[in-house]
Amino acid sequence: MHLIVTEKNIAARRIAAILAPKSPKKERVSGVDVYRYELGKGKSRQETAVVGLSGHIVGIDFQKEYNNWQKVDARALIDAEITTTPINRKIVTALRTLGKEADRVTIATDYDREGELIGVEALNIIKKVNPEVPFDRVRYSAITPKAIDAAFTNPTSVDFDLADAGHSRQVIDLVWGAALTRYISLAAGRLGKMFLSVGRVQSPTLSLVVDREKERNIFVPTPYWEIHVELETKAGETFSAQHSTRRFLDKEEATAVFKKLGKKAELKEIEKGTKSDLPPTPFNTTGFISAANSIGLSPANAMRIAESLYTNGYISYPRTDNTVYPETLDLRAQIEIFTEGPFKEFADALLEKAELVPTRGKKETTDHPPIYPASLAKESELKEEEWKVYELVVRRFFATFAGPSTWETMRLRLEINAEEFRANGARLLEPGWRWYYPYNVPEDRLFPELSEGEILKVIKKEMLDKETQPPGRYGQGRLINIMEELGLGTKATRHEIISKLYSRAYIHGNPVQPTNTSFAVVETLEKYSPTITKPDMTKLLEENMDLIAEGKIKEDTVLEESREMLQQVFSELDKNRDKIIESLQAGLREDKIIGNCSLCGNELMIRRSKRGSRFIGCSNYPNCTFSLPLPKSGQIVVTDKQCETHGLHHIRIINAGKRPWDLGCPQCNFIEWQKTQKEKQAQQPKKEKPKTIKDIEGVGKATAGKLEEAGITSVEALAEADPIELAKTIKTSVKKVKTWQISCNGGIVEDL
């Protein structure tokens, strides 16, 4: 049997359909889809089975003994043995079963570095059960009959050097990431769910966000002034113009000019011109994400939707770097799909063209074609956001074949008492591609009918006080674009890296804002392990991977060098351990400050009770016992937004895989909660106030005895006792005492 292995199930299904003389039979081998067909007859009969993987089916990790963060020193991970283990048991089992049967294997994974490694991983599993089996490799850039037939008639050989290059990346990422994550987390005392992660891609990305925030913090705004006038023609039409000194840095100068302005403006010059903007290039993942982001979808959401459109056959594969349609793609046929349905008029218009010449982007790769619509969808069969994304992909695809959009521009030069004013206008002449792709269209700025030398009436003049703004925070789409420019991450991982920074509570909000913890982590790493915070680490890695792929250097040599570098980093870290602990913990402390206590004015902080539950407490404790509750689970992020009533910072709760919960001001939130509790109680029949201590729910004989020893003999005395002191004296929890006190009060929760 001839076994063909692809990177994913969908590729297996489509390749089998192309190669099989009649439709292939779908079978299941240990729960995995396998497509079988036969070529030829009699003696020359050749059975074929095509199976799809699910990306990497094995992964690398340290051995179990290294799992204990407290017992195993971070540095020990650098030279620890690394093992390869299955991460997808079902597929590994299926490969073993099929591998035994095979008399020939063809690796048909994606045509890129990771694809080569994934293919070798599969090959290694097959060779364990069938060591002598011959194998080859096919490379294709699109799954079309033409491309697949061509690839399979000219198979090549597996590139083990390229796979080694990919493997070196895995090892370096694991060793650096795991060792530094463990070191920083231990130094900060953040273990368990709260660990502080470090990585080749995430740390430089986080550092971009932190650097931008630092620029904003040191930014000193400079005041400036603008002068605008509103003008009126004889016919009574109005438009506005601005002084040709756009920004006056000197207020006196601006005021002098402003005072000079009279009631008449002379139109000195009208300059007409045309400009055109070129149609956009085909969508790759980054281009798609940023377009989706500009219509209000987060990168993670846009990718999730694209993924589902792809699995349902509406759009092509959404993870691609390519911005050039491959020759094998029949573009005309793809447009003809839309000659019915809601995009009919657009498709018809394109098909009228004698020649379809698409735009080309800068990146041309072999892995997959750019994203294009694969089939016709009905609006009714998609969810609202899915339709939004689908329509975006369809319109973008159309736009890449359309002509430029042209504008008529008009620039006016005016004079008011010898002061020069200017006004710019533009009118869309020919919509071109913008008709197909009507997103983010600049508006027409039109002037009334005007002629040179015309005198206009100044009906309003104003001088505006303004100040220069700090550089803006990055939006998620912008961040993904910068990551691509810097070579950080891949098309499939960039949005995941950003999601990771959110779920680790390193960043919050949109545009993206770092927490104080991030400042502390980035500063520590920049000082003692600068390599990991810079895109250069990825660049160096890419260079080394190229050398490995070209056979100029061995993988082991690269790994050895990398480990040596990390040893040096750890020497620095160990030398400065005390300083690192101090600065990390100072940063972490700042993220715990909520504001000032309304009772005593000291700092309110996020604290932990002895039993581990979190609450907001006063730093003046035990002198001040003010406290507010916090949710049991989720990461707590203190945002920079403050409550107008209480002055406390708003709080956001982050749970992995869930939407963040904006709790708002913790004091307002608690007051609200009390209100609803009271309403609930009001609806319930009121409980009678207990008469003696023993009547209180949860107080037995033994407790009553202890309370008596502590001098509490009546219900009233218990209600008024200090819960913290009392809890200490009778050795119970504060929470218990407080519930008794609520019972003393007939079940009513006291106000703050």
Place this chain on the structure above:
DNA sequence: GCAAGGTC
């Protein structure tokens, strides 16, 4: 419980 890269 640690990374980043595949895929779903």
